[in-house]
Amino acid sequence: MFQRNDVREGMVVRSIDGEKLGKVFAIGEGEFHIEKGLFFPKDYLVRYSEISDIRGGEIILNHGKEALSSLSADENRYATTSSTSSTGIGATGIGTTGLGTSADTLGTNARMNLGSERTVTGRTEDISIPVHKEQLDVVKRDTQAGEVRVRKDIIEEEKVVDVPVRRERVRVERRDVTPDRPAMNASFQEETVVVPLRAEEVEVRKRAVVDEEVVIHKDSIEEERRVAESVRREDVTVRTDGDVEGSRTLDAPTDDPLKRGY
Template sequence: MARTLQPEELIDSAVVDPDGNKLGKVGNVYLADATHQPEWITVKTGLFGTKESFVPLTGAHTDRDGVHVQVDKDRVSDAPRIDADGHLSPEESTQLYQHYGLPVPRTSADGRMDRGTDRGADRGTERGTDRGRGAMGGKHDDRAMTRSEERLNVGTEQVETGHVRLRKYVVTEEQQVTVPVRHEEVRIEREPITRADGGRAEIGEAEQDVVLHAEKPVVRKETVPVERARLRKETVSDEQTVSGKVRKEQFEVTDDDRKNRRS
């Protein structure tokens, strides 16, 4: 390498293979136990960067477009799946070196290879311990992001809408009724008298009195029941449309090319 690669410079850098294929971004930097120089990087791959693959830094160099490594995309894709949890065991280190065709170096006394510091941590941070984790690289975990949204919960409640009263009151109206009536009248009946029927007649005054009668309408009032009324409640069902504004969260994923995808 033209110059020594610094762990803080590598974190979150793009990783490019010899053919110019972009492999992903640097997640963690692992240091060689003997020299404490960057030896391995983990590359975040997949649509959401949920996978991390180990890539050797042997022969790698940095440029404006990222870290250029000497292994191709297919070799990285087929690399052993090892959790980037802070340390490499001897067995894990051997698997990686053999996969990439590299000589297996001597490990530390406890058989582990140390992981380098993350960008933003102190240069004096103890390496190989949990104190060196967190600021930029961080170890991979299975934390998920929860998307929440508001929903309308529609119910009903009984409220008082008014009062209804039933009362009766008196009104006066004019009525006309036709009633048949009878009355008596006087009529003079005359009949001739023959000489045989007649007797002796005398001239003089006489009178006859007749009493006449007539019917006249007589109005009497009486009170009679004609109708009953009462108030009774009944339940009528209909439909009403309600509306309200609710909020919801959306996911937005930004890739290396600053293209946004929402879901």
């Protein structure tokens, strides 16, 4: 449960359905005041037990806008004197005729159905009856519409390369010498003379190289798509019973439901 130290002057107050009701301008021990504005014709008194949540520096009440509209008609919700007692901001607004005895009424009105019928008597102020309608909000999100797959297969083929190689071969030739040429170091022993022959061998090595590139381009194409959805709106029928001075017509010059009057 929220307490006095959770509420500060100037904080924005909203209903449970997100409607901005006003700002806090005075804080008491068991309740705080919302400033008079477009939604409330007078300063509105709220108990800390009526706070549903505090998010982002804003107070969220546990009542909807429709329930608060009916509760704002209760004169006992307002402090009528400027004297301050130990129980709250205004003695009259917090006593037995104020919030203390209206707790059951508050819970009943908060659960009031829009289709129910209620009678407002003894009021001299203007009564604002909100008329609602639904609007379409179109949101776009990215989804996968398809895909392109590029597959690489391994193809094996035989490649023939002609490579020139060299090798040594032997030609034996016997030729005459000058007669009577002295022989140096003649040992007259058997021996074998070995002459190595060399040749080139072919060794094949493979290495990977880039042959070509395949480039995939994605272009963004904008097209128009039509969507249709049914929306609801409220229609107002004005009926007068008894002796009513003058005619009353519905005048709705603006889309703001708080500014529509009779």
